[in-house]
Amino acid sequence: MDNMKHKIAPSLLAADFLHLHREIEMVNKSEADWLHMDIMDGVFVPNISFGFPILNAVRPVLKKPMDVHLMVVEPQKFIREVAGAGAYLMNVHYEASTHLQRTIAAIKETGMKAGVTLNPHTPVCLLEDIIHDVDMVLLMSVNPGFGGQEFIGHSVEKTARLKDMITRKGLNTLIEVDGGVNRETAGRLLRAGADVLVAGNFVFRSPEPLQTIKDLKAL
Numbered sequence: 001m002d003n004m005k006h007k008i009a010p011s012l013l014a015a016d017f018l019h020l021h022r023e024i025e026m027v028n029k030s031e032a033d034w035l036h037m038d039i040m041d042g043v044f045v046p047n048i049s050f051g052f053p054i055l056n057a058v059r060p061v062l063k064k065p066m067d068v069h070l071m072v073v074e075p076q077k078f079i080r081e082v083a084g085a086g087a088y089l090m091n092v093h094y095e096a097s098t099h100l101q102r103t104i105a106a107i108k109e110t111g112m113k114a115g116v117t118l119n120p121h122t123p124v125c126l127l128e129d130i131i132h133d134v135d136m137v138l139l140m141s142v143n144p145g146f147g148g149q150e151f152i153g154h155s156v157e158k159t160a161r162l163k164d165m166i167t168r169k170g171l172n173t174l175i176e177v178d179g180g181v182n183r184e185t186a187g188r189l190l191r192a193g194a195d196v197l198v199a200g201n202f203v204f205r206s207p208e209p210l211q212t213i214k215d216l217k218a219l
């Protein structure tokens with residue numbers, strides 16, 4: 001049942017931070033399924049966004065599950081902080097995790113769902129021996145670190161290949177795609193098998209974010 005309709009996760013990175021409360025109320029009122037939250041460390045990616053104080057500040061007013069994307073080295077060090085902030089799902093990068101199986105197990109032990117994230121250059125075949133342990137795979141369709149970048153077209157074919165692997169193994173792992181999502185790229189990703197679409201600038205910088213979310217849900 002959960003897989004029947006695709007989910008939309010607006011990315012807080014593109015929100016107006018001076019009026020964060022107002023932005024959260026918009027998300028609450030919208031048809032969005034989750035709120036995507038990007039944590040960066042300036043090491044794994046060439047940018048710094050926000051950290052746990054923002055997650056903790058948002059949690060009491062947010063009525064949607066938090067989908068947290070860690071773009072940091074050694075993400076396993078922060079499992080307790082992410083769980084403590086009330087996150088629903090924690091995504092760690094494949095490229096940042098030497099002992100990924102252990103990290104995934106530790107995330108699940110807290111009660112959170114666990115996601116593994118792939119940079120654009122990391123092939124889905126590397127998931128062969130971990131996919132059965134994760135709840136979701138997050139495919140980056142831009143190089144992580146910044147919002148508003150151009151969608152990498154190859155991500156559509158990559159999504160289809162991942163969908164194929166999941167089907168072949170009889171799993172129900174979700175596929176989330178993040179970066180450069182707009183109405184056009186969203187349609188292509190959904191047809192390729194994506195279950196969750198992250199959208200930052202396309203939602204928050206649109207004249208009518210509520211309607212934009214509604215349009216993405218209706219695809």
Ligand code: DX5
Pocket residue numbers: 011012013014036038069142143144145146147148149178179180181198199200201202
């Ligand atoms: C990029 C982040 C994304 C970002 C997407 O590093 O992981 O979640 O907010 O932004 P848009 O949708 O504007 O490409």
Ligand code: ZN
Pocket residue numbers: 011036037038069178198
């Ligand atoms: Zn993200």
